[in-house]
Structure formats: C-alpha cells, structure tokens
Amino acid sequence: MEVSENGKSASLRQAFGNVLSFFILLLVGVLAFSIRLFSVIKYESVIHEFDPYFNYRVTQYLTKKGIYEFWNWFDDRSWYPLGRVIGGTVYPGLTLTAGSIWWLLNSLNVPLSVETVCVFTSPIFSANASWATYLLTKEVKGTGAGLTAAALLAMVPSYISRSVAGSYDNEAVAIFALIFTFYLYLKTLNTGSLFYATLNALSYFYMVCSWGGYTFIINLIPMHVLLCIVTGRYSARLYIAYAPFVVLGTLLASLVPVVGFNAVMTSEHFASFLIFIIIHVVAFVYYIKGLLSQKMFNVAVALVVSFGMVVCCAVVSVLVPLVASSPTKGWSGRSLSLLDPTYASKYIPIIDSVSEHQPPTWPSYFMDINVLAFLVPAGIIACFEPLSDASSFVVLYIVTSVYFSGVMVRLMLVLAPAACIMSGIALSEAFNVLTRSVKFQLSGVPEKSQSGDTTSRIAVTQSEVVKTEKQPPIDKTEDTIKERTSKKNKKKEKEHEEKASLKSQIQKRLLVLPLETSIIAILLLVLLGAFYVVHCVWAAAETYSAPSIVLTSYSDDGLQVFDDFREAYAWLRHNTEVDDKVASWWDYGYQTTAMANRTVIVDNNTWNNTHIATVGTAMSSPEKAAWEIFNSLDVKYVLVVFGGFIGYLGDDIDKFLWMVRIGGGVFPHIKESDYLRDDEYRIDSQAPSTMLNCLMYKLSYYRFVETDGKGFDRARETEIGKKYFELNYFEEVFTTHHWMVRIYKLKSLKNRIRGKAKKSKSSSEGSVTTSLKRSGKIKRNPWH
Amino acid sequence: MARSTTRDAQALIQSLRSAYVATPTNLKIIDLYVIFAISTALIQVVYMAIVGSFPFNSFLSGVLSCVGTAVLAVCLRIQVNKENKEFKDLPPERAFADFVLCNLVLHLVIMNFIVYINSFIFNRRSVSDHQSSSVSSPCKKTIFIETLAIPRGIYRLSEMFQLAA
Numbered sequence: 039m040e041v042s043e044n045g046k047s048a049s050l051r052q053a054f055g056n057v058l059s060f061f062i063l064l065l066v067g068v069l070a071f072s073i074r075l076f077s078v079i080k081y082e083s084v085i086h087e088f089d090p091y092f093n094y095r096v097t098q099y100l101t102k103k104g105i106y107e108f109w110n111w112f113d114d115r116s117w118y119p120l121g122r123v124i125g126g127t128v129y130p131g132l133t134l135t136a137g138s139i140w141w142l143l144n145s146l147n148v149p150l151s152v153e154t155v156c157v158f159t160s161p162i163f164s165a166n167a168s169w170a171t172y173l174l175t176k177e178v179k180g181t182g183a184g185l186t187a188a189a190l191l192a193m194v195p196s197y198i199s200r201s202v203a204g205s206y207d208n209e210a211v212a213i214f215a216l217i218f219t220f221y222l223y224l225k226t227l228n229t230g231s232l233f234y235a236t237l238n239a240l241s242y243f244y245m246v247c248s249w250g251g252y253t254f255i256i257n258l259i260p261m262h263v264l265l266c267i268v269t270g271r272y273s274a275r276l277y278i279a280y281a282p283f284v285v286l287g288t289l290l291a292s293l294v295p296v297v298g299f300n301a302v303m304t305s306e307h308f309a310s311f312l313i314f315i316i317i318h319v320v321a322f323v324y325y326i327k328g329l330l331s332q333k334m335f336n337v338a339v340a341l342v343v344s345f346g347m348v349v350c351c352a353v354v355s356v357l358v359p360l361v362a363s364s365p366t367k368g369w370s371g372r373s374l375s376l377l378d379p380t381y382a383s384k385y386i387p388i389i390d391s392v393s394e395h396q397p398p399t400w401p402s403y404f405m406d407i408n409v410l411a412f413l414v415p416a417g418i419i420a421c422f423e424p425l426s427d428a429s430s431f432v433v434l435y436i437v438t439s440v441y442f443s444g445v446m447v448r449l450m451l452v453l454a455p456a457a458c459i460m461s462g463i464a465l466s467e468a469f470n471v472l473t474r475s476v477k478f479q480l481s482g483v484p485e486k487s488q489s490g491d492t493t494s495r496i497a498v499t500q501s502e503v504v505k506t507e508k509q510p511p512i513d514k515t516e517d518t519i520k521e522r523t524s525k526k527n528k529k530k531e532k533e534h535e536e537k538a539s540l541k542s543q544i545q546k547r548l549l550v551l552p553l554e555t556s557i558i559a560i561l562l563l564v565l566l567g568a569f570y571v572v573h574c575v576w577a578a579a580e581t582y583s584a585p586s587i588v589l590t591s592y593s594d595d596g597l598q599v600f601d602d603f604r605e606a607y608a609w610l611r612h613n614t615e616v617d618d619k620v621a622s623w624w625d626y627g628y629q630t631t632a633m634a635n636r637t638v639i640v641d642n643n644t645w646n647n648t649h650i651a652t653v654g655t656a657m658s659s660p661e662k663a664a665w666e667i668f669n670s671l672d673v674k675y676v677l678v679v680f681g682g683f684i685g686y687l688g689d690d691i692d693k694f695l696w697m698v699r700i701g702g703g704v705f706p707h708i709k710e711s712d713y714l715r716d717d718e719y720r721i722d723s724q725a726p727s728t729m730l731n732c733l734m735y736k737l738s739y740y741r742f743v744e745t746d747g748k749g750f751d752r753a754r755e756t757e758i759g760k761k762y763f764e765l766n767y768f769e770e771v772f773t774t775h776h777w778m779v780r781i782y783k784l785k786s787l788k789n790r791i792r793g794k795a796k797k798s799k800s801s802s803e804g805s806v807t808t809s810l811k812r813s814g815k816i817k818r819n820p821w822h
Numbered sequence: 823m824a825r826s827t828t829r830d831a832q833a834l835i836q837s838l839r840s841a842y843v844a845t846p847t848n849l850k851i852i853d854l855y856v857i858f859a860i861s862t863a864l865i866q867v868v869y870m871a872i873v874g875s876f877p878f879n880s881f882l883s884g885v886l887s888c889v890g891t892a893v894l895a896v897c898l899r900i901q902v903n904k905e906n907k908e909f910k911d912l913p914p915e916r917a918f919a920d921f922v923l924c925n926l927v928l929h930l931v932i933m934n935f936i937v938y939i940n941s942f943i944f945n946r947r948s949v950s951d952h953q954s955s956s957v958s959s960p961c962k963k964t965i966f967i968e969t970l971a972i973p974r975g976i977y978r979l980s981e982m983f984q985l986a987a
Contacts, residue, residue, distance in 0.1 A: 230901070230908060230909065230912075231912075231920060232894070232897050232898075232901070232917070232920035232921060232923075232924050233920045233923065233924075235897075235924065236920075236923060236924045236927055239927070240927070273908065274900045274901075274906060274908060274909070275908065277896070277897070277900065278897045278900065278901075281893045281896070281897070282890070282893055282894060282897060282924060285886055285889055285890040285893055285928070286890065286924075286927065286928055286931070288886065289882075289883065289886050289890070289928070289931045289932070289935060290931055292879070292882065292935060293931065293934065293935055299878060299879075299882075302882060321896075326838075328905075329838065329841040329842065330834075330837055330838065330841060331837065334833070334834055334837045334838075337830045337831075337833070337834050338834050338838075340830075341827070341830070341831060341834065
C-alpha cells in the first residue's frame with residue numbers, strides 16, 4: 039500500500055518534471071532566437087559582413103534556377119577571366135537548408151522572400167543547437183545538467199557573434215550539426231544500437247555538407263576511441279559506435295563535391311582509418327581471448343607478435359615514403375596552419391592576413407565565454423566522478439577545442455559548446471549538493487530506504503548513517519542513475535547495480551553542508567548566472583550586432599549613419615554596363631557581385647593567390663603600370679575604400695601593406711621595404727616616393743585636400759604627403775557622401791599619339807623578353 | 823626451438839578449432855558472410871592493382887561497400903550473440919532490423935557514388951555527356967559484383983538466420 043502510494047507520487051513527480059523540462063526547453067529556444075535579433079531591431083533586416091553575401095547570392099541562384107542548375111553552376115562573374123566552379127567548390131549545406139526552408143514556406147503559401155529566410159536562418163538553428171546541447175549533456179550527466187547547458191549555450195557570446203540574425207554563414211548551421219553528431223555518437227556509445235549509428239553517420243554527412251570544420255569530428259571521434267581502448271574501456275558498444283561510422287561516414291563525405299576524394303587521400307582523414315584498423319585488431323584479440331584458455335592465449339600472443347612485427351615493418355616502409363613524398367605530408371594548408379601556428383606566416387601570407395585567423399588575446403576569452411571560463415575546470419572534475427565513456431569524450435572535446443581556440447580566434451566558436459557543456463555539468467552538480475543539503479536539513483528526520491534497492495549513495499551527518507531513498511528527477515540527486523534506469527537500456531541498470539552493491543559495502547561518505555551556508559551559496563550561484571546573462575545581452579546588443587555594411591556613430595548631432603557601401607554598389611548597379619569589370623581588393627568581391635551585380639576580378643574565396651597578387655601589384659605600382667595591368671584584365675572600374683574623411687579604420691590604406699606583401703610574394707619587383715621609411719609605414723611627407731606615387735595612394739587621396747584645405751587624414755591622424763596631383767590614366771566617376779568608397783574609371787587609350795609614335799607602340803606590343811632587354815632593368819617587371 | 827614453436831602452433835590451432843566448433847550455427851553463418859565480403863573486397867583490390875584505378879569512385883564505392891557490409895554483419899553478430907551480457911535484452915529481430923536499415927542506407931549511398939560524376943570540377947560540359955563515358959569496363963565489373971553478390975548474400979543470410987534461430 040505504502041509502496042504503491044510512493045510509486046504513484048514518484049511517477050507524478052516524474053511527469054511533473056518532464057513537463058517542466060519541456061517548458062524550460064521551449065523558453066530556451068525562444069531565448070536563443072530572440073537574443074540574436076538585436077541587429078534587426080537596431081539596424082534593419084539586412085545581410086551582414088562579406089561571406090554571407092556570397093551565400094545569399096548562391097541561395098538566390100538556387101531558388102531561381104533549381105537544384106540541378108545549382109550543382110552544375112559555373113560562375114563567370116567572379117575571378118575574371120578564370121571563373122569559378124561554384125557547384126564543386128562550395129559547401130552546400132547552408133544554401134540547401136535555407137533553400138528548402140524557403141521552398142517549404144512558399145509551398146505552404148507563406149510568401150517570405152529569400153532574403154528574410156536567409157537572415158533568420160541563423161537564429162532558428164541556434165535554437166536547434168541549444169536543444170541539441172540539452173540532448174548531448176543529458177547523455178553525459180542527466181537532465182539537470184542538460185537544461186543548464188542548453189540555457190548557457192543559448193546566450194554564450196562567442197556563438198552569438200557568428201550567428202546573429204543576418205550573419206548568414208556556414209557556422210550558423212554547422213555548430214548545430216556538430217553538436218547533434220556528437221550527441222548521436224554518445225547515444226550510440228551508451229546504447230549500442232545500430233540504429234543510432236546510422237543516424238550518426240547521416241548527421242555527420244550533414245556536417246560535411248555544411249563546414250570545412252568537419253575534420254574536427256573525424257579526428258576527435260577516433261581520438262576518443264583510441265583513448266577508450268588504451269584505458270581499457272573497450273566494449274562491443276564502442277565497436278558498434280565507431281566502425282559503421284567510419285565506413286558510412288567516409289562514403290558520405292566523398293559524396294559532397296567539395297570533399298570528393300580528399301576523404302580518402304588527405305592526411306586529415308588518416309587518423310580515422312588507422313584507428314579503424316586498430317579497433318579491428320583489438321576486437322579480434324578480445325574474441326580470441328574469449329575462445330581460448332589462458333595458456334593457449336599466451337602462446338597465440340607470442341606467435342602473432344613475432345609474425346606481426348614483420349608485416350608491420352613492411353606496411354610502414356611502404357606508407358612512409360608515400361606520405362613523405364608530398365611536401366606538406368598530405369595535410370592541406372589550412373589544417374597545417376592549425377597544427378603549426380607559424381606555418382601560415384612563413385609560407386601562405388593570404389591565410390595569415392585574414393583577421394579571423396590570428397590568435398586570440400586573453401581578454402577575448404573572458405569577453406566570449408565570460409563566466410564559463412572558470413566553471414570549465416569544475417566541470418572537468420565533475421566529469422571524473424564517475425568517469426564514463428561519454429564523460430571522457432566531453433573532457434577530450436574541451437581539451438582539444440581549448441588548444442585550437444588558442445591558435446585561431448575563429449575557432450573560439452568550437453570552444454563555446456564544449457564550455458557550455460562543462461559549465462552546465464559543474465553548475466548542476468553544485469546545485470545538487472547544495473539543494474540536497476537544504477532539503478536534508480529542512481526535513482531533519484532520517485528517511486528509511488526502499489526494500490531491495492541498493493542503488494543508492496549514503497549520506498553521513500555528524501552522528502548517524504542515513505540511506506537516502508529514491509527521489510524524483512527534479513531534485514537532481516541520483517538522476518544520473520535514475521535517468522538511465524527509466525529508459526529502455528536495462529544493461530546500464532545492471533552495471534549500476536553491480537557497482538552499487540560494491541559501494542554499499544564500502545559505504546561512501548558524503549558531507550551535508552549547514553543550512554545557512556548552502557542557502558547563501560545558492561544565492562551566490564544565482565547571482566553568478568545573473569552576471570552572465572547581463573554580460574551576454576550586452577555583448578549581443580552592443581558588440582556583435584553590427585552589420586558592418588552600415589556604420590553608425592554617436593556625435594554631438596546625435597546618431598549618424600554611414601551607408602556609403604550600399605550607396606556605391608547601387609551607383610555601380612545603375613550607372614555601368616552589365617558586363618563591366620570592377621577591380622577592388624578581395625575583401626569587397628562578394629559584396630560587389632551580390633549587390634552591384636558586376637563581374638569582379640578577385641573575391642573573398644582567395645583560391646588563386648597569383649590573381650590576388652596581380653591586383654595587389656597593380657595597387658602598389660605607379661599609375662601607368664597599374665593601368666596596363668588593369669587593362670590586360672579588361673577592367674573598366676576600380677573601387678577603393680577610404681576612411682580618412684570620417685576616421686574609419688580598416689580601409690584600403692590600412693590594408694595596403696598586405697597588398698604589397700602578397701604582390702611581392704609572386705612578383706619580386708615589389709619590395710615591402712620600398713614603401714616603408716625606417717621600417718615605419720606612413721603616408722605623410724616623410725613617406726618614400728614609391729609610396730606617394732603608387733596607385734592606392736593616388737586613388738585614395740585624389741582631391742582630398744579640397745575637403746579641409748590641409749588634407750588631414752582622420753584615420754591615420756596626420757596630414758598627407760602629396761596633396762596636389764593629377765590623375766592621367768584614371769578618372770574619378772563617383773565618390774560617396776562621406777568619401778568612404780571611391781570609384782574610378784580607366785581612361786581609354788588616346789586616339790593619336792604624337793611624336794614618339796613608333797617607339798612607344800612597338801615597346802607596348804613587344805614580347806616580354808625583348809622589352810626586358812630594352813628596359814635594361816635588373817628586376818624583371820612583366821608589364822614593362 | 824623451431825620444433826617447440828611448431829608444436830605450440832599446432833596445439834594452438836587445435837584448441838582454436840575445437841573452441842570455434844562450439845559456436846552456434848547462426849553465428850557461423852554470419853562469420854561465413856563476413857569472410858565472403860572481405861574476400862570480395864580483396865578481389866576488387868587485386869583487380870584495381872592490375873587494371874588501374876580509373877574511375878576511382880567506382881573502386882572506392884565497391885571496396886567500401888564490401889567492407890561496410892562486413893562491418894555491419896560483425897555488429898549484427900555482436901548483438902545476436904547470446905554470450906554477450908550487454909545485449910541480453912535486445913531481441914534479435916530488432917538487431918536484424920537495424921542491420922537491414924543500415925545496409926539500406928549504405929547501399930543507397932553506394933549506388934549513388936558508384937557512377938559519381940566527379941569530372942565536372944574540371945570540365946564545363948553538361949551532366950549527360952559524362953554519364954556514359956565514366957561507366958567504363960572496371961566500373962561495370964564493380965557494378966556486376968555489387969549488384970549480384972552482396973544483395974543476394976543478404977537475402978540468403980536472412981533466410982538462414984530465420985531457419986537457424
């Protein structure tokens with residue numbers, strides 16, 4: 039009678055707990071969605087930055103032309119005259135996701151435009167990501183930790199920075215795919231079901247479609263399998279979790295055109311194949327061990343080891359020269375720059391020049407993950423009591439992601455989910471202890487245990503030994519044990535029964551804290567959470583919501599809005615021919631093709647270093663040489679971003695040294711030292727003449743002296759060196775309202791050349807070698 | 823020294839054989855299927871070594887399909903084996919249903935990948951031009967092995983599984 043009553047109240051409380059969890063998760067999803075809407079409220083529903091414009095353009099193409107045209111799309115409006123195969127070089131996950139959402143909504147007669155769907159894809163998928171974090175942490179530690187981790191991930195600033203409404207980039211979808219794949223892997227590991235292994239492989243396929251960071255998954259999971267094998271935790275579930283994943287995952291990864299055969303040929307995937315072989319060897323060894331007696335097994339080991347050594351040496355001697363024959367040992371440039379952080383600065387200046395690829399500063403850790411930074415170590419300790427396969431995986435995840443986030447600021451994004459999981463576990467365990475103390479102190483009377491159920495820990499006060507009874511899941515006490523027993527995998531219950539029967543003999547002692555201490559501690563933890571929330575909302579509202587295509591500043595007159603970029607692109611769109619080519623630095627390529635709809639020479643994809651170096655050389659050369667380079671590329675207009683009038687840092691003059699470096703990397707006649715005075719980069723009167731005569735200087739500061747009479751550059755805070763000069767080969771066609779974007783047109787060749795007619799004509803028509811001999815210069819300039 | 827090792831080896835093989843005879847029949851059928859799949863994979867590798875690796879996607883999908891069904895059959899064997907304490911409560915029908923589902927996904931991917939149009943990265947011609955040219959003779963051989971042997975193997979396996987269980 040008493041048992042049935044207790045059972046009924048327990049199931050009632052469990053049902054109540056489930057409903058509460060559901061509503062909490064709903065609220066977490068709404069929170070994740072709405073915290074990312076600051077940019078839409080403060081500015082407008084517009085696509086941000088640079089890369090999202092390319093994704094937006096691709097999605098537009100997909101929705102207009104259909105999927106077959108998308109797969110076979112060859113884009114001739116970028117990288118003129120080379121073009122770019124979009125179907126084969128883009129990660130299609132994001133565009134296919136947004137395209138299918140748009141198609142679904144339109145088939146239901148909800149007429150949302152493609153731009154709206156693109157802008158709001160990120161917040162929707164961050165809500166999905168926080169739900170996936172809940173599922174993942176539930177596999178590791180239980181429901182309470184799961185809910186905390188989901189709430190933390192909904193708000194963590196480093197994830198917000200890459201997934202605000204309008205930041206339509208790969209990471210928006212990829213982080214969701216990453217967490218979901220890890221969740222399915224842990225689920226397979228815990229249950230041993232082949233069904234979840236299939237789902238795991240399919241989720242990995244979605245991740246490969248979405249982001250180049252999928253190599254993190256295909257290296258982390260094998261690392262974890264190796265860790266389990268080495269620490270003696272090999273089990274049949276591990277084999278089921280890993281082996282089908284590798285085979286199916288490799289096949290699915292090869293299906294994506296971007297990856298193709300790289301899935302079996304690059305070093306990033308070799309770890310998975312190596313561990314695949316190792317796990318088969320280990321499985322076979324365990325199988326034979328089960329078949330034979332101990333003596334026979336030793337004989338077998340002796341025989342196999344001596345024979346296997348020979349085979350091993352043969353295989354290694356074949357593989358090593360094969361791998362060593364490639365100069366990068368099979369790794370791609372970007373992966374190599376992760377393993378060796380100095381690699382990019384020595385060999386590939388383009389990778390080095392991207393601001394996202396720089397190492398982060400210490401304050402950026404506090405800015406991006408705030409309070410979680412010191413909850414993570416507590417979470418790591420909590421994962422060790424008890425250490426299961428799932429918690430060892432999460433520990434490995436946090437350790438590797440901390441290392442990679444230290445190499446590149448962009449990878450702080452991969453650290454964010456791991457930090458949230460760890461902090462969720464830490465906070466949940468802390469609340470466990472504190473609320474149990476409160477409840478125990480308040481109840482006062484020792485409670486009798488249920489008959490026959492020894493799955494319990496034993497709490498000790500000053501004088502008496504008490505057995506705690508089975509408590510409902512919302513109390514979060516032994517929810518780890520209960521959550522698993524309440525599910526269908528009975529083998530876990532058996533494992534815990536075996537462990538608990540040992541424990542009841544050892545009589546583990548737990549301290550219960552005094553009432554006042556625990557209440558104050560609970561209040562302090564809640565205060566900590568409040569600080570975290572305040573910081574996250576501030577970060578989302580003030581720092582990470584800028585669309586960077588529209589700038590604002592607060593002055594004495596109030597709010598000033600600088601919409602110069604869109605002004606310039608609109609001018610290009612309406613005042614030039616459709617087939618005109620526009621040359622600019624590669625930062626603005628995506629925006630130009632998307633908004634101005636004109637062909638560009640180089641864009642943000644940066645796949646062809648020589649082409650970018652050509653543009654860089656043109657920008658660093660004197661006017662005539664630059665004109666010739668641009669004319670050879672059929673360029674009609676040159677676009678330059680200039681921030682000296684309003685004090686906008688990060689314009690082309692600030693980036694100019696990168697143009698020189700990249701250009702100089704391919705064309706040796708451009709030397710960085712020519713543009714520096716005493717190793718200092720300046721544009722005032724002390725600048726060397728190469729600097730004052732180069733195209734970038736002239737196009738930026740043409741007629742600049744007319745603004746204030748002195749030519750004071752507000753971004754560099756000096757007066758410019760050369761103030762009065764004329765342009766002979768370019769003419770200015772448009773300058774935006776705040777002088778931020780300046781567009782110049784190439785002047786066509788004169789009809790009549792007076793005087794030195796034959797000599798100049800023959801020199802410009804001559805081949806490279808004859809002009810070299812005639813010019814007599816030591817440095818070979820291919821355009822003279 | 824050599825005689826003792828050969829005697830040891832003989833004793834080892836004897837004990838292995840006697841222990842293996844004791845396994846139930848349905849497990850032995852699964853083992854036979856695994857050996858069949860691995861040997862098909864080896865035949866394909868040897869064929870590629872002789873004939874050359876173009877088209878690479880056909881070779882890759884053929885070998886990986888054989889290895890994949892072998893791995894899945896091993897997983898099935900693990901889940902069905904009555905000596906495994908961890909899977910005591912898993913009904914064998916559920917294990918077989920998971921096995922079939924995973925094989926379905928695997929073979930769907932294989933069928934897609936075996937005639938994969940990988941050359942559009944380097945070429946601007948349309949899709950239809952390439953479809954005929956890449957189905958060359960090594961590819962046809964792989965498709966032959968693939969379409970006949972493996973599904974038939976699965977079908978036979980399921981029949982015998984029901985008989986022996």
